[in-house]
Amino acid sequence: MVGLIGSGNNGGDGLYAMAALAKRGVRCTAVLLGERTHPEALEDFNRAGGRSAYAMQLPGLLEDCDLLIDAVYGTGVRPGAVLPEIPQNIPVLACDLPSGVDADTGAVVPTVIAADRTVSFGALKTGLVVGSGHLVSGHIKVIDIGLRETLPAPEAWVAQGEDVELLLNRTSDWHVPGQHKYQRGVLGLFAGSPRYPGAAVLAARAAVSTGLGLLRTVVPDSVAPAMSGAVPESVPLSSQELTALLAHSRRNDREGAKRIGAWAVGPGLEDTPDNRETLAQILASESPCVYDAGALVMLEPGANPQPRILTPHAGELRSLLAKAGVRVDAADIADDPVRWARWAAVAYDCVILLKGSATICTAPDGYTLIVHSSTPDLATAGSGDVLTGLLGTLLAATSFPAKESETNLMHRLTDIAAAGALIHAHAGALAALEGTLSAVDLLRALPRAARDLGL
Numbered sequence: 264m265v266g267l268i269g270s271g272n273n274g275g276d277g278l279y280a281m282a283a284l285a286k287r288g289v290r291c292t293a294v295l296l297g298e299r300t301h302p303e304a305l306e307d308f309n310r311a312g313g314r315s316a317y318a319m320q321l322p323g324l325l326e327d328c329d330l331l332i333d334a335v336y337g338t339g340v341r342p343g344a345v346l347p348e349i350p351q352n353i354p355v356l357a358c359d360l361p362s363g364v365d366a367d368t369g370a371v372v373p374t375v376i377a378a379d380r381t382v383s384f385g386a387l388k389t390g391l392v393v394g395s396g397h398l399v400s401g402h403i404k405v406i407d408i409g410l411r412e413t414l415p416a417p418e419a420w421v422a423q424g425e426d427v428e429l430l431l432n433r434t435s436d437w438h439v440p441g442q443h444k445y446q447r448g449v450l451g452l453f454a455g456s457p458r459y460p461g462a463a464v465l466a467a468r469a470a471v472s473t474g475l476g477l478l479r480t481v482v483p484d485s486v487a488p489a490m491s492g493a494v495p496e497s498v499p500l501s502s503q504e505l506t507a508l509l510a511h512s513r514r515n516d517r518e519g520a521k522r523i524g525a526w527a528v529g530p531g532l533e534d535t536p537d538n539r540e541t542l543a544q545i546l547a548s549e550s551p552c553v554y555d556a557g558a559l560v561m562l563e564p565g566a567n568p569q570p571r572i573l574t575p576h577a578g579e580l581r582s583l584l585a586k587a588g589v590r591v592d593a594a595d596i597a598d599d600p601v602r603w604a605r606w607a608a609v610a611y612d613c614v615i616l617l618k619g620s621a622t623i624c625t626a627p628d629g630y631t632l633i634v635h636s637s638t639p640d641l642a643t644a645g646s647g648d649v650l651t652g653l654l655g656t657l658l659a660a661t662s663f664p665a666k667e668s669e670t671n672l673m674h675r676l677t678d679i680a681a682a683g684a685l686i687h688a689h690a691g692a693l694a695a696l697e698g699t700l701s702a703v704d705l706l707r708a709l710p711r712a713a714r715d716l717g718l
């Protein structure tokens with residue numbers, strides 16, 4: 264076993280770990296990379312029979328290495344750290360954090376040492392589950408080292424499958440036996456264009472696959488035949504019906520088919536004057552709404568009374584921020600996704616669900632939930648449209664009391680967004696068991712995923 268040992272406490276942790284292993288007979292060599300070394304840990308390591316080496320000896324040592332312990336930098340890393348290159352075939356166990364990951368943001372230095380496993384001490388660091396840090400942390404295990412009482416409140420929480428029931432407040436808020444279909448949830452879907460008919464169909468199929476009472480669709484004439492063919496459950500809404508309905512929409516009014524409890528807007532939608540007009544009506548309504556893709560292009564920042572979830576990927580987040588006067592590039596977002604998602608939540612007065620290898624759900628007050636265990640197979644065209652339809656169903660099935668405080672409302676929307684991301688991730692995992700994954704495979708796995716997670 265070879266340990267890469269830095270000058271601070273992280274190096275000390277690595278030396279203590281290797282001392283324990285050396286005492287059990289493991290052949291351990293510590294490569295001392297700093298100008299100084301944690302003195303007590305080095306003494307313990309030496310006493311246990313460990314050997315020390317210089318950086319220049321590393322390539323030779325790696326030729327005969329079963330496991331590399333990375334203990335160069337932990338939370339103390341500064342930008343610009345330069346780290347040795349490790350051949351890909353050597354398994355790496357990182358102490359606390361892979362060296363080169365910023366514990367708070369997930370930013371990494373170019374020479375970051377990617378780990379197969381990370382043993383994180385005391386608490387899960389945000390940088391391990393978001394941004395580029397998420398991609399180099401491997402399997403993460405958090406070890407309690409007795410810090411719990413002294414730690415400040417977390418800045419963000421990781422949400423997992425078993426949390427869905429709690430996030431959806433199922434005991435008081437979700438489907439009640441005896442409800443008829445209109446009470447169960449009516450969703451309006453405004454989506455699709457001659458160019459992107461499939462996006463509307465995918466969102467619609469996702470919505471009806473996750474336990475919706477009724478789906479009403481507003482799609483262009485060219486998309487309508489495909490919609491009724493692929494989603495016979497859906498009921499089209501004429502533009503006259505739409506105008507009449509939006510004029511009377513109130514939060515939680517779902518007493519009949521003419522009412523719409525929530526909206527899902529944007530998959531495949533094009534920026535046209537007519538669409539802007541319809542969108543303006545939906546924006547002015549009080550019904551909860553998830554806005555995605557084409558809708559995001561037409562949104563403006565500012566305060567609003569509508570319960571809103573926006574679901575941008577990093578490119579769309581950049582455009583949203585630019586409209587709000589905040590200039591960032593893709594690298595800035597990758598370096599600190601939670602920060603920029605929070606900026607957008609404040610600027611647009613809504614919940615932001617930032618898509619990517621980790622999904623970040625955040626409210627304007629900073630309440631943040633992270634879903635980080637999705638399969639990379641989800642990175643396939645149409646997978647975001649499925650998420651939008653699914654979120655629409657969750658919104659339509661939730662009651663939002665008119666007198667709820669702004670903070671409570673935003674937190675509930677954040678919880679719903681995370682629940683949606685978890686169901687989406689679980690469907691991805693189920694579909695991936697069968698082989699490579701398309702958005703339609705994801706759709707097929709949705710009912711089972713929803714049922715597994717308690718819907």
Ligand SMILES: NC(=O)C1=CN([C@@H]2O[C@H](COP(=O)(O)OP(=O)(O)OC[C@H]3O[C@@H](n4cnc5c(N)ncnc54)[C@H](OP(=O)(O)O)[C@@H]3O)[C@@H](O)[C@H]2O)[C@@H](O)CC1
Pocket residue numbers: 269270271272273274276335336337338339340341342343344345358359360384385
């Ligand atoms: N403290 C605790 O309560 C607990 C601590 N724990 C453990 O300690 C770790 C934090 O320890 P740490 O503060 O000593 O920092 P660490 O990550 O070892 O960095 C080493 C030093 O490297 C240097 N350095 C950094 N960047 C550089 C650069 N670009 N280029 C060159 N040099 C650079 C910098 O030294 P400087 O140059 O500033 O003197 C830095 O101090 C933490 O992650 C966890 O593993 C846990 O056991 C839990 C309890």
Ligand SMILES: Nc1ncnc2c1ncn2[C@@H]1O[C@H](COP(=O)(O)OP(=O)(O)O)[C@@H](O)[C@H]1O
Pocket residue numbers: 556576617618619620621622637638639640641642643644645646647648649650687
């Ligand atoms: N590398 C990845 N690992 C896990 N999930 C991913 C990854 N890349 C993308 N995703 C997820 O896949 C979905 C892609 O959505 P989106 O970018 O809107 O695609 P589309 O517009 O084609 O539907 C999002 O839910 C996102 O979080």
